[in-house]
Amino acid sequence: MRVYCRWRLLFPLLAAAAMAVPAAAQQSGQPASPAASPPAKPAAGAKSAAAAKPAAAKPAAAATPKPPGIGGAEPKLLGQYGEWGAYAASPGGKKVCFAIAKPTSSSTVPPSRPRNPTYMFISTRPADKVSNEVSIVIGYPFKPSSDASADVGSSNFALYTQQDGAWIKNASEETQLIDAMKAGQTAVIKGVSVKGTQSSDTYSLKGLTQALDRTGQECK
Numbered sequence: 001m002r003v004y005c006r007w008r009l010l011f012p013l014l015a016a017a018a019m020a021v022p023a024a025a026q027q028s029g030q031p032a033s034p035a036a037s038p039p040a041k042p043a044a045g046a047k048s049a050a051a052a053k054p055a056a057a058k059p060a061a062a063a064t065p066k067p068p069g070i071g072g073a074e075p076k077l078l079g080q081y082g083e084w085g086a087y088a089a090s091p092g093g094k095k096v097c098f099a100i101a102k103p104t105s106s107s108t109v110p111p112s113r114p115r116n117p118t119y120m121f122i123s124t125r126p127a128d129k130v131s132n133e134v135s136i137v138i139g140y141p142f143k144p145s146s147d148a149s150a151d152v153g154s155s156n157f158a159l160y161t162q163q164d165g166a167w168i169k170n171a172s173e174e175t176q177l178i179d180a181m182k183a184g185q186t187a188v189i190k191g192v193s194v195k196g197t198q199s200s201d202t203y204s205l206k207g208l209t210q211a212l213d214r215t216g217q218e219c220k
Helices: 012-018 022-030 170-184 208-218
Strands: 074-080 085-088 094-099 105-109 119-125 130-137 147-152 154-160 165-168 186-192 196-206
Touching: 022 186, 074 208, 085 208, 094 208, 119 208, 130 170, 147 170, 154 170, 165 170, 170 208
Parallel strands: none
Antiparallel strands: 074 085, 085 094, 094 119, 105 196, 119 130, 130 165, 147 154, 147 186, 154 165, 186 196
16 A cells, blocks of 8 residues: 655645756756655545656756755666656665656646646655656646646546646556556646646657666666
8 A cells, every 4th residue: 555645745845846947957858856756646535546858968956955754865867768867865765766857848828827847757666665656746736626637649547636746546547657658759748727727748758668667677
């Protein structure tokens, strides 16, 4: 059974960390080195049904806030693969591995609405028996009780939302989502903000399989 309670406070801190990404990194589309492991789905009790790009540039070194529990642990870059990067950290001696990417394109309706940076994480936490959990930091607070969606090719997956985070709504579909992403070209994440703004973020899936292979090796 997955354990999520200790990760609930990651959302606002990740949003703050995202705002610290240097302009050059934002323009290149390459995520800066995360200050913490990605967010995990909140504990059951809310409405639960069931977060780098391997290229030539190195992740930007930026002083960013750290979430509770990570202490002095810093994420270590394992490798850069296409649009995705593989990282590992050991907060409290418990290893966490994750792949991370930023959208290659984004749009909002109405247009040009301000948002914090957006990320997709696919994380593995062996101590919690969690493998390849997909999570999104969307860059704004979601509309309460609203679902987001992930479109990969002809497949559509509902996402549960809380604050600025989103996860697969039906846990039994998570493996299907990962398989679809490995075989696909893009993933499109759609959601609605608390102010009614509709967003659409397109993620390239180039390099995802290699990044997940690397995190799988590191966090067996």
